[in-house]
Amino acid sequence: MRISRRAVAAATVLATVLPLSACGGGSDSDSSDASGDIKGKITFQTWNLQANFKDYFNGVIKDFEKEHPGTTVKWVDRPAEGYSESLSADAAGGTLPDVVNIAPDLVAPLAKAGLALDLDKDTTAASYRKEYLDGAWKSHQIPGLEGTYGFPWYLNTGPMFYNKRLLKDAGLDPENPPKTYDELFDQGLKIAEQTGGKVATLGQVPTIEDFGRYGAELMNKEGDAFTFNDAKGVAMLARYKELFDKKALDPQVLTATPETTGTKFLTEAIAMNPGNAHDLETFKKDAPSLYKNIGITDQITSTGKVNMYVMGVMVNSKTKEKPAAVAFAHYVTDPTRQMSFAKKVAIFPSTAGSLEDPYFNKEDGTDETRVRIAAAKSLKKAVNYTPVLFSEQMKTELRNNVAKALQGKQSPQAALDQAVEACNKLLKQS
Structure with missing residues (x-):
């Protein structure tokens, strides 16, 4: 099972469906601290993990309940x-689980609606x-809001694969x-020239992550406006336009998906494609x-820093069993559990010091380990x-x-200006 890329991330659905009465910015300001007795029944929701990791999570829950007599954890798993x-x-029906597997963009509307616990405000969580x-x-910090709204869980990044031949x-x-x-x-243009346009280098158009890795400023310092139409952003899109014109991008690039691009790389129709150890x-x-x-x-980057994907665990600010919910959210994401999970699937722990473990540093001669070590180093x-x-x-x-x-329907500058204008309009509506 591949969990290196999130299958869905439609945060706008949350923003539009949450009741207006819930909005108001930030988590409960009058919530009690989570330092009380750890007891009671809580619900833990994950994101498409039960099919492949049932035994692992049942074990985590069993261990937690054993360490904290009087607690019961009900596990619910939702499909991607x-x-x-x-x-x-x-969220709209008031039935949000106590502890929720979440990603940063999905936690944002929940935090704005006051449904995500601010970990920085809670003494126990902040510790x-x-x-x-x-x-x-x-x-899991949200521009425009103070605080942190989720425990970091697993991270992922990956290398760039290329066809040496x-x-x-x-x-x-x-x-x-x-x-x-x-x-x-430069190399993409040369490959296209030498093959008469029969071999493309890349199979996808640039994403927001590409603009970031190229060095464009994606948002202003206040976090209330997108700015990726700056000089760096325009320069990068102009180079992509050059690749497109010279057939250094795959002919189907405008309709490509990660799956179709992966197939192109498998059949040696494109020379380079991002991926992970599973590939x-x-x-x-x-x-x-x-x-x-x-x-x-390594990933292509002009900033010296690669992109990482983050998954987290949020605590419902409205939970009736806050001490148990905070304790379990931390338990799932603590160094011991994260290392255990990382050895079952190609992900990386977000806990300090974990990446120094020999598992992420000691070579054994296999490509899989080589990928893992390189990714851990880059993280x-x-x-x-x-954003x-x-x-x-x-x-x-x-x-x-x-x-x-x-x-060629618009210049790179005009295209990015229009994209930024549309995104900023959506931002104000959220």
């Missing part, structure tokens, strides 16, 4: 499809902050792949000719480039305007 809709329904990587803790055939050094975007653009197993099984020529390098300086307030609707606006620029 419709997860945000189920959250919005629970755990030192256990987590600083960047991971900050990932395709680079070599184009006269490039297969042992020296591009590291920055400008190097990527190596697929290459071995389904594309042995690709696997023997596979190259593994120490990684950034969650996706917490960047909704699915905003992602669509960006994608549509990028497509207009690539097709």
Whole structure:
């Protein structure tokens, strides 16, 4: 099971469905502290994890209940499809679980509606902050609100895979792949030129994370307006337009999905594609000719910092069993549990010091371990480039305007100006 990318992230659904009476900014200001007796019945909701990790979570729950007699944890697992809709329904109906598996963009509307506990305000929750990587803790902070609204849980990042044969055939050094975007653009143009446009380098259009890794300022310092139409953003989109014109982007790039792009890479129709350690197993099984020529390098970035994806655990500010809810949310995400979970699936712990474990540092000669070690190293300086307030609707606006620029219907500057205008309008409506 792949959980390196979130299957859904429609935070705008939450923003529109939550009752207006719940809005008002921030978590309960008069909530009691979570320092009381840890007891009572709480509900814990996860996001599409039961099918593959039933024994693991049942074990975690059993251990917690044993350590805290008088507590009962009911586990509910929701499918990936419709997860945000189920959250919005629970929030609107007053049935939000006590502890919820969440991502930063999904916690934002809940925090604004006062339904997410501010961990920084709660003395007990705040005392755990030192256990987590600083960047991971900050990932659940919301622009415009003070506080932190979720315990960091697992992180993920991944390398860039590339086809050594395709680079070599184009006269490039297969042992020296591009590291920055400008190097990527230059090598992509050469591959297209040498193959007469038959081999593309990339299979997807740039996302908000790409603009961040290129060095564009995604939002202003106040966090109330998007600004990725700056000089850096325009320059990057102009280079993508050049790639598109020279057939260095796949012909179906405007309608591509991660799945279709992955297939293109498997069939050696494109030279480079991001991924994770799970993909190596697929290459071995389904594309042995690709696997023997596979190259593994860091994510492309011009800032020196790669992108990381973050998952978290939120405490419902309205829970009737706050001490138990906070204790369990911390228990699931503490260093011991995070290390245990990381060894069952290709994710990384967000707890301080965990990435120093030999599991993330000791080579054993396998590609899988090589990927894991490289990713763990990069996470120490990684950034969650996706703005917490960047909704699915905003992602669509960006994608549509990028497509207009690539097709020549608008200049890169005009396309990004329009995308920023649309996203800022949506931001004010949220």
